[in-house]
Amino acid sequence: MNITVCIKQVPSTSEVEIDEKTGNLKRDGVDSKINPYDLFALEEAVRIKKKNNATVNALTMGPNQAEEILHEAYCLGADQGYLITDRKCAGADVLATSKALSEGIKKVGKSDLIICGKQTTDGDTAQVGAEIAELLGIPHANNVLEIKEVKEDSIILDIDLPTMVQTIEMQLPCLLSVDKDINQPRLPSYKLKKVTKDKKILSFGVADFEDSDESHYGMNGSPTQVVRIFPPESTKETETWEGNSDELAEKMAQKILELKIL
Template sequence: MKITVCIKQVPGTAQVEIDPATGVLKRDGVESKMNPYDLYALETALRFKQSHGAEITAVTMGPPQAESVIREAFMMGVDHGAIFSDRRFGGSDVLATAYTLAQGIRAAGGADLVICGKQTTDGDTAQVGAELAEFLGIPHVAGVSRIHELSGEEILLDLDLPLHVETVRVKLPCLVCVEKGIYEPRLPSFRRKLETAGRPVRTFTLDDMEDPAPEHYGLSGSPTQVKRIFPPENTNTHESWEGSGDELAERLRRLLDDRKFLQQLR
């Protein structure tokens, strides 16, 4: 069984500049890390490797330095890695990102099962997984909180819905987006770091894709454009009060009453 796990390198800090012309994050020179939700996707795949002998490929879309998250996946037990990297992919929205990932996964050899994390911490859309499945032409399930059984033909799992949990059976090949907490992610191994130091990471550019039309990628292939983006205003203020307990309690009551908070509770 061939499993592909989609991972992403995201900023490790909230202090990230925005390009005013394109509305995209300026990632160069910014401290980065693996998207935390992807750790649960990796752990899910690694458990299938232990129980079913699956072969795992971790893929990511990003600049060349994104190889570091592939190397981290190697240290956790992933077998192969690939980067979809090309300047023409830059500025992709969720639709163009999903299309690029679909083209890249096909170019890398395809998969019986694609596993994604719930979402990324830099975009927070939780849309790429579903759109990727559509471009691959396979069924998908999001909000997966538990996996009961995996066979060579289908997977049985729990779908966490707002009011109840639904158990579904899905035919392979398919894509699943797992929830945080489905498993406890393992730590990278220093021994595996040494063992995989020379393991190659394949790089795919636009020229390697089945569809090499540049208008389908990057900003050109993104139907959504950022019109305006700005940081939120910092309105945090504080003051210190002194007095007896009764005086402070009455002062707090007047403040809450003036700001209409108490009226909402009446």
């Protein structure tokens, strides 16, 4: 069985500056880490690997520095790391990102199961998993709470719906986006770190894809564009009011009108 896990490199801090002109995150000098939700995805894959004798591929799209998280994935039990890195993928919106990842998954080889995190802590759209599955033409399930059984051709899982937990059986190959309560991710293994320290990461770009039409990737393949992006204004200014409840309610109402909240 072949499992491919999509992992993304995200900033380790929420205090990342944004270049107001380009709308891009200023990532230089900012520490990065594996997107926390993707640790649950990787852990789930490694648990299935132990039970079902599977191979776990970790796939990311990003600049060369994203190799770091693939080396970390080796220390968490991944067998092979793959990096999609190409200037032609730069400036991708969600659709172009999903397109590149879906082509990357084909390039990795036959995947019986693809596992993504529920969402990222930087882009935070929670759309990539479903879009990859649509582009690959395979079924997908979001908010997966538990993988109950992996069979030869199907998988049984619990998914978290707004008012109930549903148990479903899906045909393989399929894509799952897993929630954070699905498991307790392990810590990186020092032993695996030593064994995999020289293990190569396999890289590819648009020219290697089955669909190598450059207009489908990066800015060219992005139907949406960020018009303006800016950090929300915040102030530490505080006001303290005194008075009885009627006076305070009146002041509060005036303030709400003054700030045009209503």
